[in-house]
Amino acid sequence: MHIAVFADIEGSFGIWRMRQCRMGTAEWQYGRHCLTEDVNHVVRGAFDAGAARVTVYDTHEVGFNCLINKLDPRAGYVGGHFVSPTFYGDISDVDLALYVAIHAASGTENAFFPHTHYGVFSEMRLNGRPVCEMDIYGAYLGEFGIPVGFVSGEKIAVDQALRVLPWTQSVIVDKREETYTAGEKSRNYLREGRRQLRDRAAQAVREIKNVRPLITPGPLHFEAEFRTVELADRFNTWNFTQTDRTIAWHAKNMIDGFDKLNMLTFYPRNIYSLRRPLSFFNRCFYRIKNTCFSPHPNSEGAWMP
Template sequence: MRILISADMEGATGVTWTGDVVPGTEQWQRFRRLFTGDVNACVTGLLVGGATGVVVNEAHSSQRNLLLEDLHPSAVLLTGRHKPLSMMEGIRGDVAGVVFLGYHTGAGAPGVLAHTYLENSITGVWLDGVPASEGHLNAALAAEYGVPVLLVTGDNLTCVEAASTYAPSVEFVVVKECVSRYAALCLPPAVTSERITAAARTAMASAGQVRPSPTAHRIEIEFDASHLADAAALVPTVEHLGVRRVGFDAETMTDAMKAFKVVTYVAAGAVEDVYG
């Protein structure tokens, strides 16, 4: 059975602030190792649990953060930007389960480095009327391909959100407890690695294709400034819903996520220096 790991960085062991995850900083170099350690611990558990192959999709920022030279030798790394399905590239085909590793809560919610795609310009995202994080959006996409979510790792609030919305019956590993957006009570890597490996091994009991559930979806997005909504509304099918809010409908979750990606690119391009 082939398993996909969608690996984000904000929810990795020890990460608490901007410099930890921004490429090029001294702290980023340090936390790349811890991030890779979380991934390797997960790969180990999945293989012990019966996985026959593991694909790790880089899902953070430049999507070139994990250290290939230190990656578990039984995994393969999908790295680099401009993937059609972004954080969920690799979900097609014979994938028997997906792990959301290093995930975080969504824009407007409490949690360590909480955001949805754009770090600070989006204040809320709704999927079919329900507040949605990246995990929620990605779980809906996985369901469209009949792929179950097996495991979620991140801060405690990320795991609470997943359990109450998009992944109520999966394994969870809390690697840190949120104190504020930029502070957390962090467990050391020796502890989190052991817990991630154990949870991944257990999670493999739930692996296996399920019935795909393609359906139409609606996504709404609220920005922190009116000109970002104006820019997003230039995208065909996207409509103004308010001064700072836009929305669009899509026949499938795949189309919805492709449109969401375009909207965030356009909005990000409209941000100007310190005034946003």
């Protein structure tokens, strides 16, 4: 059994503000410690339940958020994004996906750093319905035959994920500063929270027969509402249908629709033919930069793992 642990960062235990998720800052260095701890507990849970192989897919921003040399050495590691065979690289023999540290959808009120796929969107809709990342990533993985069996993150993010993936195990993570800056109390909260990560991840792997790949039948109609008209104009290099700040496209299935979303978001027309070497370069560059040239951590008074 090969388990994929997908890592975002916003929904990590220990993280309460945006700078802790922003690559290159001293606070992000702290955020990386938090995320690595969370990921390690999920990895341990997967092995507890008999996984033969576990691979961590580090996907926030350009990848390489986890502290690779502090990850459970039994796990494989893949950082960044790919063009083929999938956006996450080779996932052909993955049996189950576990999603660590997710966040709420663009436009969610009172949520921590809510966005869907990229910060430029104020709302993403699928066949007229607002969606979160799990609607898209879950169905994308689903079309490769991979179910999602676990999510962790703040309550509203988990609720949104459970709407589309009702069979998943979940762990709720608090996003208030005072939860993480109260000394011994914070330490106990983190210890208990991460114990839950390990237990629920193990349960997800043990109960793999109860989950199924998410399939959202096509045809699909995507609408990406940008924060401003100027952003929509700038990003619409492919001349998708545009009405003010909303760009729309049709897709035969989620793989097709997600490819088009990535064309819109990351691959403007003028660099499209270079996307393979560019994504390869990005992965090499950020692996080295984030491993060898990291700022000193600033934990802002939190208890640090």
